[in-house]
Amino acid sequence: MKKTIDQISVFMENRPGQLSEILGLLAKENINLRALTVAEVAEYGVLRLIVDDPEKAVKVLVAEQRVAVVNKVMAVSVPDRPGGLCELINMLAEDNVDIEYMYSVFSKTDGRAYMIISAKDVNSLINSLTKHNIDTDDYNDMGIN
Amino acid sequence: MYYQKEIECMDRSRLKDMQNEKLLRQVRHVWDNVPYYREKMKASGVTPADIKSLEDLYKLPFVTKDDLRESYPYGMFAVPLSECVRIHSTSGTTGRRVIAGYTQHDIDLWEDCCARAIVAAGGSREDICQIGYGYGLFTGGAGFHGASHKVGCLTIPMSSGNTDRQLQFMEDLGTTFLCCTPSYAEYLAECINERGIRDKLKLRAGIFGAEAWSESMRKNIEESLGIRAYDIYGLTELSGPGVSYECGEQSGMHINEDHFYAEIVDPVTFEPLPFGSKGELVFTALDKEAFPLFRYRTKDICVLNDEPCKCGRTHIRMAKPMGRSDDMLIIKGVNVFPSQIEEVLISKGYSSNYQIVVDRVNHSDTFEIRVELGAEDFAGSLSRINELEKKLTGDIKTMLGIVAKVRLVAPKSIERSEGKAIRVIDKRKI
Ligand SMILES: [Zn+2]
Numbered sequence: 001m002k003k004t005i006d007q008i009s010v011f012m013e014n015r016p017g018q019l020s021e022i023l024g025l026l027a028k029e030n031i032n033l034r035a036l037t038v039a040e041v042a043e044y045g046v047l048r049l050i051v052d053d054p055e056k057a058v059k060v061l062v063a064e065q066r067v068a069v070v071n072k073v074m075a076v077s078v079p080d081r082p083g084g085l086c087e088l089i090n091m092l093a094e095d096n097v098d099i100e101y102m103y104s105v106f107s108k109t110d111g112r113a114y115m116i117i118s119a120k121d122v123n124s125l126i127n128s129l130t131k132h133n134i135d136t137d138d139y140n141d142m143g144i145n
Numbered sequence: 146m147y148y149q150k151e152i153e154c155m156d157r158s159r160l161k162d163m164q165n166e167k168l169l170r171q172v173r174h175v176w177d178n179v180p181y182y183r184e185k186m187k188a189s190g191v192t193p194a195d196i197k198s199l200e201d202l203y204k205l206p207f208v209t210k211d212d213l214r215e216s217y218p219y220g221m222f223a224v225p226l227s228e229c230v231r232i233h234s235t236s237g238t239t240g241r242r243v244i245a246g247y248t249q250h251d252i253d254l255w256e257d258c259c260a261r262a263i264v265a266a267g268g269s270r271e272d273i274c275q276i277g278y279g280y281g282l283f284t285g286g287a288g289f290h291g292a293s294h295k296v297g298c299l300t301i302p303m304s305s306g307n308t309d310r311q312l313q314f315m316e317d318l319g320t321t322f323l324c325c326t327p328s329y330a331e332y333l334a335e336c337i338n339e340r341g342i343r344d345k346l347k348l349r350a351g352i353f354g355a356e357a358w359s360e361s362m363r364k365n366i367e368e369s370l371g372i373r374a375y376d377i378y379g380l381t382e383l384s385g386p387g388v389s390y391e392c393g394e395q396s397g398m399h400i401n402e403d404h405f406y407a408e409i410v411d412p413v414t415f416e417p418l419p420f421g422s423k424g425e426l427v428f429t430a431l432d433k434e435a436f437p438l439f440r441y442r443t444k445d446i447c448v449l450n451d452e453p454c455k456c457g458r459t460h461i462r463m464a465k466p467m468g469r470s471d472d473m474l475i476i477k478g479v480n481v482f483p484s485q486i487e488e489v490l491i492s493k494g495y496s497s498n499y500q501i502v503v504d505r506v507n508h509s510d511t512f513e514i515r516v517e518l519g520a521e522d523f524a525g526s527l528s529r530i531n532e533l534e535k536k537l538t539g540d541i542k543t544m545l546g547i548v549a550k551v552r553l554v555a556p557k558s559i560e561r562s563e564g565k566a567i568r569v570i571d572k573r574k575i
Pocket of ligand 1: 392394455457458
C-alpha cells in the first residue's frame with residue numbers, strides 16, 4: 001500500500017509579516033521544513049508545509065491562534081526525462097483523478113524530483129499510482145527524519 | 146387559562162373604545178400636571194382639544210430617554226409625591242438613572258400584567274414560584290413577586306445570585322415555576338445537570354426576561370431543564386416586566402393593550418408605519434397615574450402582528466425585538482441591524498466575532514462583513530474558503546435583502562476593545 005504524507009495547511013491573511021511570523025513560530029520549536037508553497041487569492045492565502053513533525057507543528061500554530069490543519073497528500077516521483085511530468089499528469093487525467101493542486105520538491109537522499117499532489121479523493125490518486133506502478137515516497141525516502 | 150379573561154379576550158372594538166377613553170383622560174391628566182410635557186406639546190402646537198382618539202396620537206410629541214434624564218428626578222411625575230408609594234430605577238450605565246414613580250393603582254396594574262403572564266405560562270395557585278430576579282430598584286423581582294401573590298402561587302423571594310441556595314431550595318421546597326433572566330436559567334440548568342439533580346426537581350415552566358435571548362437559548366433551557374420557557378417584555382419606564390408576554394402558542398408576545406398602546410415608527414423619520422412593518426417600537430401608557438408616558442421611544446426594533454391568536458387572547462402580539470435602533474445602519478438604502486448578521490452567523494455555526502465595514506465609494510455604499518474563521522471550517526483548500534464565503538453571502542442576502550462582501554479572516558484578527566470585537570466600522574461618517 002502506498003503511503004500518504006501529512007502536509008500542513010495554514011490560513012494566512014494577506015498582510016505583511018504573516019509568513020515570517022508563522023515560520024518564526026515553527027523555528028522556535030525546532031520544527032524542520034522540507035517543502036513550502038503559498039497559494040493565494042486577493043485577500044488571503046494558504047501556506048502549505050511539509051515538516052518533520054506535523055502533529056507538533058499544528059499544535060504550535062493552533063496555540064498561537066492560527067488556523068492550521070493536516071491534509072493527506074502524496075509525494076510522487078517524476079520520471080527523469082523530457083516530458084516526464086506531462087506523462088504523469090496525462091496518466092492521472094485518464095484515470096479521472098481530480099487534482100486540487102501540486103508543487104515540486106527535491107529529495108535530500110536521492111536527489112530526485114517529486115511532485116507533492118493533493119487530490120480531491122486521495123484514494124483515486126493512490127489507485128492510479130499503484131496501477132501504473134509509479135514510485136511514491138514517504139518521509140524516510142524524502143530524508144526528513 | 147387566563148388571569149383576566151374579560152380583558153385578555155375582549156372584543157377588539159370594545160378594547161378600542163376603552164383605549165380611546167383612557168387616552169383622552171390621560172392627555173388631560175398630563176397636560177394639567179406635567180409642565181415638562183405640556184411645554185413639549187405647546188412646542189409641537191398641540192393641545193388636549195386636538196386629541197380626540199387614538200387616530201390623533203401621532204400629533205403628540207415623542208418622549209425619549211433624554212427627556213427622562215432631563216426631568217430627573219421627579220419632573221415627569223403627574224401626581225404629588227404623597228400619592229406615590231414606590232419608585233424603581235433603571236440600571237443607568239450611562240448618564241443619569243431614570244426614576245419611575247408608582248401610585249398603588251400603578252403597582253396594581255403592573256402586577257396584573259405580570260400575573261397574566263404567569264397564568265398564560267400555565268402558572269396557578271398550585272405552583273411554587275421561585276423568583277430569581279434581583280429585588281430592589283430593578284423591576285424584575287418586585288414585578289414578579291407581586292404577580293405571583295396575585296396568582297396565588299407559593300412565592301419564594303430568592304432574588305438573584307447564590308446559586309447553591311437557589312438549587313437547594315428548588316430541590317427541598319419543590320419549586321415548579323422559575324422566574325429569572327434567561328442567562329441565569331442557562332447557568333442554573335448547567336449546574337443542575339452537572340450535579341445530576343434534575344430528576345429530583347419538579348420544575349415545569351419558567352418566565353425568562355430582562356435581557357435579549359435567542360430561540361436557540363430557549364431550546365437549550367427547555368431541553369436541559371425539561372420545562373417550557375416563556376418570554377416576557379417590559380421596561381422600567383413603562384412599569385417593568387409584563388408590558389407584553391407569551392402565551393402557550395409561544396409565537397409573539399401579547400401586548401397588554403388595555404394599559405399600553407404600541408406603535409411602530411420609522412427609526413429615521415419617526416413616521417408611523419403600518420402593521421407588519423419593521424421599525425422602532427413606541428409605547429403610550431394609557432392609564433398610569435404617577436409616571437405616564439406618551440409615545441415613549443423604546444429604541445427596540447420590532448414588528449407587530451394583529452392576526453388573531455389561537456390562545457383566544459385578542460391583544461396584538463409583538464415579535465421578540467430584533468435589535469436596537471441606535472445600532473441600525475442604513476446600507477444601500479436598506480436598514481441593517483448587526484443582530485441580524487449575528488443571527489445568521491450563529492445559525493451557520495460561525496463565531497460571533499465579526500466586523501461590519503461600511504464605506505462610500507463613488508457615491509455608493511460598500512458593505513463588507515469580516516468573519517473570523519474557525520479551524521473546523523478550514524479544510525486546507527482555497528476553494529473551500531471561497532465556497533464558505535459564497536454560501537455565507539447567500540445566507541446574508543436572504544436575511545437582509547442586499548449583498549455584502551463576506552471575508553473570512555484569521556481568528557482573533559478583528560480589532561477588539563475591552564475584549565469585545567469592534568462590530569461596526571462606518572467610514573462614511575469619518
Ligand atoms: Zn396567544
